[in-house]
Amino acid sequence: MRKSREETARTRARIVAAAAEEFRRGGIAATGLASLMSAAGLTHGGFYKHFASKDQLVAEACASIMIDVTDTLAERALREPPDQRLAWFVHAYLSPRHRDDPAHGCGLAALGTELARSSAETRDVVTDGLSHLVEAIARLFDPPGGAHGRARAQTLAAGLVGAITLARAVNDPALSDELLANTASTLLASIR
Template sequence: MRKSREEAAQTRKRIIAVAAGEFRKNGIVATGLNDLMRAAGLTHGGFYKHFESKDQFVAEACAAALEALTERVTAAGSGAATSYLTTRHRDNPGDGCLLAAIGSELGRCDETTRAVASDGLLKLDEIMAGQFGKSPPAAARRRALVAVSTTIGVLTLSRLVTAPELSAEILKEAEKSSIKA
Protein backbone atom coordinates (compact mmCIF):
# COMPACT_ATOMS: atom_id res chain seq x y z
CA MET A 1 0.00 0.00 0.00
CA ARG A 2 1.39 3.40 -1.00
CA LYS A 3 1.75 6.05 1.64
CA SER A 4 0.32 9.50 1.18
CA ARG A 5 2.75 12.37 0.69
CA GLU A 6 2.00 13.54 4.20
CA GLU A 7 2.77 10.10 5.65
CA ALA A 8 5.98 9.93 3.60
CA ALA A 9 7.00 13.37 4.87
CA GLN A 10 6.36 12.29 8.47
CA THR A 11 8.37 9.11 7.94
CA ARG A 12 11.25 11.10 6.47
CA LYS A 13 11.13 13.49 9.42
CA ARG A 14 11.21 10.52 11.84
CA ILE A 15 14.22 9.00 10.04
CA ILE A 16 16.08 12.32 10.24
CA ALA A 17 15.28 12.75 13.94
CA VAL A 18 16.45 9.23 14.75
CA ALA A 19 19.61 9.73 12.67
CA ALA A 20 20.41 13.03 14.38
CA GLY A 21 20.38 11.31 17.76
CA GLU A 22 22.25 8.22 16.59
CA PHE A 23 24.95 10.29 14.88
CA ARG A 24 25.47 12.33 18.06
CA LYS A 25 25.55 9.18 20.18
CA ASN A 26 27.65 6.88 17.97
CA GLY A 27 29.19 9.02 15.25
CA ILE A 28 28.39 9.10 11.55
CA VAL A 29 30.78 6.39 10.42
CA ALA A 30 29.80 4.01 13.24
CA THR A 31 26.08 4.37 12.49
CA GLY A 32 25.01 1.86 9.87
CA LEU A 33 21.99 2.42 7.66
CA ASN A 34 20.48 -0.93 8.64
CA ASP A 35 20.60 -0.11 12.34
CA LEU A 36 19.39 3.40 11.75
CA MET A 37 16.41 2.38 9.67
CA ARG A 38 15.56 -0.33 12.21
CA ALA A 39 15.66 2.30 14.99
CA ALA A 40 13.22 4.35 12.92
CA GLY A 41 10.95 1.30 12.60
CA LEU A 42 11.68 0.73 8.92
CA THR A 43 13.67 -1.55 6.66
CA HIS A 44 16.94 -0.70 4.95
CA GLY A 45 15.30 -0.81 1.55
CA GLY A 46 13.17 2.22 2.32
CA PHE A 47 16.16 4.51 2.77
CA TYR A 48 16.55 5.40 -0.91
CA LYS A 49 12.84 6.16 -1.23
CA HIS A 50 13.49 9.12 1.06
CA PHE A 51 17.08 10.17 0.31
CA GLU A 52 19.21 10.41 -2.81
CA SER A 53 22.46 9.63 -1.01
CA LYS A 54 23.97 9.06 2.41
CA ASP A 55 25.75 12.42 2.14
CA GLN A 56 22.44 14.24 1.62
CA PHE A 57 20.96 12.29 4.52
CA VAL A 58 23.88 13.11 6.84
CA ALA A 59 23.61 16.82 5.98
CA GLU A 60 19.86 16.86 6.71
CA ALA A 61 20.25 14.97 9.99
CA CYS A 62 23.02 17.35 11.07
CA ALA A 63 20.88 20.36 10.14
CA ALA A 64 18.04 18.99 12.27
CA ALA A 65 20.37 18.41 15.24
CA LEU A 66 21.79 21.93 14.97
CA GLU A 67 18.33 23.47 14.66
CA ALA A 68 17.27 21.72 17.87
CA LEU A 69 20.44 22.93 19.57
CA THR A 70 19.94 26.56 18.56
CA GLU A 71 16.35 26.39 19.81
CA ARG A 72 17.55 25.10 23.20
CA VAL A 73 20.30 27.70 23.43
CA THR A 74 17.86 30.48 22.52
CA ALA A 75 15.39 29.26 25.15
CA ALA A 76 18.14 29.12 27.79
CA GLY A 77 18.93 32.82 27.24
CA SER A 78 21.72 34.17 29.41
CA GLY A 79 22.04 30.81 31.13
CA ALA A 80 23.01 29.05 27.90
CA ALA A 81 26.64 28.37 28.83
CA THR A 82 25.67 27.16 32.29
CA SER A 83 22.98 24.82 30.97
CA TYR A 84 25.38 23.57 28.28
CA LEU A 85 28.16 22.70 30.73
CA THR A 86 26.32 20.10 32.79
CA THR A 87 26.91 16.47 33.61
CA ARG A 88 23.50 15.71 32.10
CA HIS A 89 24.63 17.16 28.75
CA ARG A 90 28.00 15.43 29.04
CA ASP A 91 26.38 12.06 29.73
CA ASN A 92 23.75 12.25 26.98
CA PRO A 93 25.47 13.08 23.68
CA GLY A 94 22.54 11.66 21.71
CA ASP A 95 20.37 14.52 22.96
CA GLY A 96 23.03 17.22 23.02
CA CYS A 97 25.30 19.37 20.92
CA LEU A 98 26.22 17.90 17.56
CA LEU A 99 29.41 19.97 17.39
CA ALA A 100 30.73 18.63 20.70
CA ALA A 101 29.60 15.08 19.96
CA ILE A 102 31.03 14.65 16.46
CA GLY A 103 32.76 17.90 15.52
CA SER A 104 36.00 16.27 14.45
CA GLU A 105 34.07 13.81 12.31
CA LEU A 106 32.09 16.65 10.71
CA GLY A 107 35.39 18.15 9.61
CA ARG A 108 35.93 15.09 7.42
CA CYS A 109 32.46 15.16 5.83
CA ASP A 110 31.52 16.45 2.41
CA GLU A 111 31.32 20.17 1.74
CA THR A 112 27.53 20.29 2.11
CA THR A 113 27.60 18.78 5.59
CA ARG A 114 30.51 21.01 6.61
CA ALA A 115 28.51 24.02 5.37
CA VAL A 116 25.56 22.90 7.52
CA ALA A 117 27.88 22.64 10.54
CA SER A 118 29.39 26.05 9.77
CA ASP A 119 25.94 27.62 9.53
CA GLY A 120 24.98 26.04 12.85
CA LEU A 121 28.11 27.40 14.49
CA LEU A 122 27.39 30.87 13.12
CA LYS A 123 23.82 30.73 14.47
CA LEU A 124 25.14 29.76 17.90
CA ASP A 125 27.62 32.61 17.70
CA GLU A 126 24.84 35.05 16.78
CA ILE A 127 22.68 33.89 19.68
CA MET A 128 25.56 34.16 22.11
CA ALA A 129 26.61 37.59 20.76
CA GLY A 130 23.11 38.83 21.55
CA GLN A 131 23.82 38.04 25.19
CA PHE A 132 26.66 40.57 25.26
CA GLY A 133 24.16 43.39 24.76
CA LYS A 134 26.25 46.30 26.06
CA SER A 135 29.25 45.42 23.90
CA PRO A 136 29.72 46.87 20.42
CA PRO A 137 28.61 44.30 17.79
CA ALA A 138 32.15 43.40 16.66
CA ALA A 139 33.32 42.92 20.25
CA ALA A 140 30.21 40.88 21.10
CA ARG A 141 30.87 38.63 18.11
CA ARG A 142 34.49 38.06 19.15
CA ARG A 143 33.45 37.26 22.72
CA ALA A 144 30.73 34.95 21.43
CA LEU A 145 33.16 33.05 19.18
CA VAL A 146 35.41 32.44 22.17
CA ALA A 147 32.47 31.45 24.40
CA VAL A 148 30.98 29.04 21.86
CA SER A 149 34.34 27.51 20.98
CA THR A 150 35.28 27.18 24.64
CA THR A 151 32.03 25.53 25.72
CA ILE A 152 32.21 23.04 22.85
CA GLY A 153 35.82 22.24 23.74
CA VAL A 154 35.06 21.95 27.44
CA LEU A 155 32.20 19.53 26.84
CA THR A 156 34.33 17.50 24.43
CA LEU A 157 37.20 17.22 26.93
CA SER A 158 34.85 16.38 29.81
CA ARG A 159 33.65 13.41 27.74
CA LEU A 160 37.15 12.39 26.71
CA VAL A 161 38.78 11.92 30.10
CA THR A 162 38.38 8.65 31.98
CA ALA A 163 38.48 10.00 35.54
CA PRO A 164 34.97 11.09 36.63
CA GLU A 165 36.43 13.59 39.10
CA LEU A 166 38.49 15.27 36.39
CA SER A 167 35.51 15.36 34.05
CA ALA A 168 33.38 17.06 36.70
CA GLU A 169 36.21 19.47 37.52
CA ILE A 170 36.58 20.47 33.85
CA LEU A 171 32.86 21.33 33.70
CA LYS A 172 32.85 23.11 37.06
CA GLU A 173 35.91 25.25 36.42
CA ALA A 174 34.77 26.24 32.94
CA GLU A 175 31.33 27.15 34.27
CA LYS A 176 32.98 29.39 36.89
CA SER A 177 35.19 31.07 34.28
CA SER A 178 34.47 34.11 32.19
CA ILE A 179 32.76 32.27 29.33
CA LYS A 180 29.36 33.30 30.67
CA ALA A 181 27.64 36.33 29.19
Protein backbone atom coordinates in the same frame (compact mmCIF):
# COMPACT_ATOMS: atom_id res chain seq x y z
CA MET B 1 -1.17 1.11 -1.85
CA ARG B 2 0.98 4.21 -2.34
CA LYS B 3 1.88 6.45 0.56
CA SER B 4 0.53 9.97 0.60
CA ARG B 5 2.96 12.86 0.37
CA GLU B 6 2.23 13.73 4.00
CA GLU B 7 2.97 10.20 5.15
CA THR B 8 6.17 10.15 3.10
CA ALA B 9 7.22 13.47 4.65
CA ARG B 10 6.49 12.16 8.17
CA THR B 11 8.53 9.02 7.48
CA ARG B 12 11.43 11.08 6.16
CA ALA B 13 11.27 13.33 9.25
CA ARG B 14 11.27 10.24 11.47
CA ILE B 15 14.40 8.95 9.72
CA VAL B 16 16.14 12.33 10.09
CA ALA B 17 15.23 12.51 13.80
CA ALA B 18 16.48 8.97 14.42
CA ALA B 19 19.67 9.71 12.49
CA ALA B 20 20.30 12.89 14.49
CA GLU B 21 20.07 10.91 17.71
CA GLU B 22 22.00 7.86 16.51
CA PHE B 23 24.81 9.91 14.94
CA ARG B 24 25.29 11.88 18.16
CA ARG B 25 25.12 8.70 20.25
CA GLY B 26 27.54 6.54 18.27
CA GLY B 27 29.14 8.69 15.60
CA ILE B 28 28.44 9.04 11.90
CA ALA B 29 30.88 6.43 10.61
CA ALA B 30 29.91 3.86 13.25
CA THR B 31 26.18 4.19 12.55
CA GLY B 32 25.11 1.85 9.78
CA LEU B 33 22.01 2.36 7.69
CA ALA B 34 20.40 -0.86 8.93
CA SER B 35 20.68 0.12 12.60
CA LEU B 36 19.64 3.67 11.84
CA MET B 37 16.52 2.56 9.99
CA SER B 38 15.75 0.11 12.79
CA ALA B 39 15.97 2.98 15.29
CA ALA B 40 13.40 4.80 13.14
CA GLY B 41 11.17 1.72 13.24
CA LEU B 42 11.70 0.98 9.55
CA THR B 43 13.47 -1.57 7.39
CA HIS B 44 16.80 -0.94 5.70
CA GLY B 45 15.25 -1.39 2.25
CA GLY B 46 13.21 1.80 2.53
CA PHE B 47 16.19 4.10 3.01
CA TYR B 48 16.80 4.85 -0.67
CA LYS B 49 13.16 5.79 -1.21
CA HIS B 50 13.89 8.84 0.91
CA PHE B 51 17.61 9.62 0.46
CA ALA B 52 20.10 9.33 -2.37
CA SER B 53 22.95 8.57 0.04
CA LYS B 54 24.02 8.45 3.66
CA ASP B 55 25.83 11.77 3.07
CA GLN B 56 22.50 13.39 2.19
CA LEU B 57 20.98 12.09 5.42
CA VAL B 58 24.01 13.24 7.43
CA ALA B 59 23.61 16.77 6.08
CA GLU B 60 19.88 16.86 6.85
CA ALA B 61 20.32 15.38 10.32
CA CYS B 62 23.11 17.83 11.11
CA ALA B 63 20.98 20.75 9.95
CA SER B 64 18.38 19.91 12.55
CA ILE B 65 20.76 19.21 15.44
CA MET B 66 22.87 22.31 14.84
CA ILE B 67 19.83 24.55 15.26
CA ASP B 68 17.53 22.72 17.69
CA VAL B 69 19.84 22.45 20.71
CA THR B 70 21.05 26.03 20.36
CA ASP B 71 17.51 27.36 20.07
CA THR B 72 16.26 25.32 23.02
CA LEU B 73 19.03 26.61 25.29
CA ALA B 74 18.90 30.20 24.03
CA GLU B 75 15.12 30.42 24.34
CA ARG B 76 15.29 29.12 27.89
CA ALA B 77 18.12 31.52 28.76
CA LEU B 78 15.98 34.46 27.61
CA ARG B 79 13.61 33.76 30.52
CA GLU B 80 16.39 34.81 32.91
CA PRO B 81 17.10 38.44 33.84
CA PRO B 82 19.34 40.05 31.18
CA ASP B 83 22.43 40.02 33.39
CA GLN B 84 22.04 36.27 34.09
CA ARG B 85 21.17 34.94 30.61
CA LEU B 86 24.67 34.21 29.44
CA ALA B 87 25.65 32.52 32.71
CA TRP B 88 22.54 30.36 32.54
CA PHE B 89 23.39 29.33 28.96
CA VAL B 90 27.03 28.53 29.81
CA HIS B 91 26.13 26.49 32.88
CA ALA B 92 23.39 24.59 31.03
CA TYR B 93 25.72 23.80 28.13
CA LEU B 94 28.57 22.76 30.44
CA SER B 95 26.34 20.68 32.69
CA PRO B 96 26.83 17.02 33.59
CA ARG B 97 23.37 16.42 32.10
CA HIS B 98 24.50 17.69 28.67
CA ARG B 99 27.81 15.85 28.95
CA ASP B 100 26.10 12.57 29.83
CA ASP B 101 23.50 12.71 27.05
CA PRO B 102 25.31 13.28 23.75
CA ALA B 103 22.42 11.73 21.79
CA HIS B 104 20.28 14.77 22.65
CA GLY B 105 23.00 17.41 22.92
CA CYS B 106 25.02 19.71 20.74
CA GLY B 107 25.99 18.16 17.43
CA LEU B 108 29.20 20.18 17.24
CA ALA B 109 30.45 18.63 20.48
CA ALA B 110 29.24 15.12 19.69
CA LEU B 111 30.46 14.97 16.10
CA GLY B 112 33.10 17.68 15.71
CA THR B 113 36.03 15.64 14.43
CA GLU B 114 33.83 13.59 12.11
CA LEU B 115 32.17 16.71 10.76
CA ALA B 116 35.56 18.12 9.83
CA ARG B 117 35.96 15.17 7.44
CA SER B 118 32.41 15.24 6.07
CA SER B 119 31.11 16.20 2.66
CA ALA B 120 31.10 19.81 1.51
CA GLU B 121 27.31 19.86 1.91
CA THR B 122 27.57 18.76 5.54
CA ARG B 123 30.36 21.23 6.24
CA ASP B 124 28.12 23.99 4.84
CA VAL B 125 25.49 22.92 7.37
CA VAL B 126 28.10 22.90 10.15
CA THR B 127 29.23 26.40 9.18
CA ASP B 128 25.64 27.62 9.33
CA GLY B 129 25.14 25.83 12.67
CA LEU B 130 28.23 27.42 14.20
CA SER B 131 27.14 30.84 12.96
CA HIS B 132 23.73 30.23 14.52
CA LEU B 133 25.34 29.28 17.86
CA VAL B 134 27.58 32.37 17.80
CA GLU B 135 24.62 34.65 17.01
CA ALA B 136 22.54 33.09 19.79
CA ILE B 137 25.35 33.60 22.31
CA ALA B 138 25.92 37.20 21.16
CA ARG B 139 22.23 37.98 21.80
CA LEU B 140 22.66 36.87 25.42
CA PHE B 141 25.32 39.45 26.28
CA ASP B 142 24.26 42.25 28.62
CA PRO B 143 24.39 44.68 26.93
CA PRO B 144 23.87 42.68 23.70
CA GLY B 145 26.73 42.22 21.27
CA GLY B 146 28.75 45.36 21.42
CA ALA B 147 31.72 46.13 19.20
CA HIS B 148 33.45 42.87 19.97
CA GLY B 149 30.31 40.76 20.48
CA ARG B 150 30.92 38.39 17.57
CA ALA B 151 34.53 37.71 18.57
CA ARG B 152 33.53 37.18 22.20
CA ALA B 153 30.68 34.87 21.15
CA GLN B 154 33.00 32.87 18.87
CA THR B 155 35.46 32.45 21.71
CA LEU B 156 32.70 31.34 24.07
CA ALA B 157 31.35 28.87 21.49
CA ALA B 158 34.80 27.37 20.97
CA GLY B 159 35.33 27.06 24.72
CA LEU B 160 31.93 25.47 25.27
CA VAL B 161 32.28 22.90 22.49
CA GLY B 162 35.87 22.10 23.42
CA ALA B 163 35.13 21.68 27.11
CA ILE B 164 32.14 19.39 26.64
CA THR B 165 34.12 17.33 24.10
CA LEU B 166 37.03 16.87 26.52
CA ALA B 167 34.73 16.22 29.48
CA ARG B 168 33.17 13.37 27.49
CA ALA B 169 36.53 12.02 26.33
CA VAL B 170 38.24 11.53 29.68
CA ASN B 171 37.60 8.44 31.81
CA ASP B 172 38.05 10.19 35.16
CA PRO B 173 34.65 11.47 36.42
CA ALA B 174 36.24 13.97 38.82
CA LEU B 175 38.42 15.42 36.06
CA SER B 176 35.40 15.61 33.75
CA ASP B 177 33.39 17.54 36.35
CA GLU B 178 36.38 19.78 37.02
CA LEU B 179 36.75 20.58 33.30
CA LEU B 180 33.11 21.63 33.10
CA ALA B 181 33.16 23.77 36.24
CA ASN B 182 36.51 25.44 35.58
CA THR B 183 35.69 26.20 31.96
CA ALA B 184 32.36 27.74 32.91
CA SER B 185 34.00 29.96 35.54
CA THR B 186 36.87 31.01 33.30
CA LEU B 187 34.69 31.73 30.26
CA LEU B 188 32.25 33.82 32.25
CA ALA B 189 35.05 35.72 33.99
CA SER B 190 36.69 36.43 30.63
CA ILE B 191 33.68 38.25 29.18
CA ARG B 192 32.93 40.59 32.08
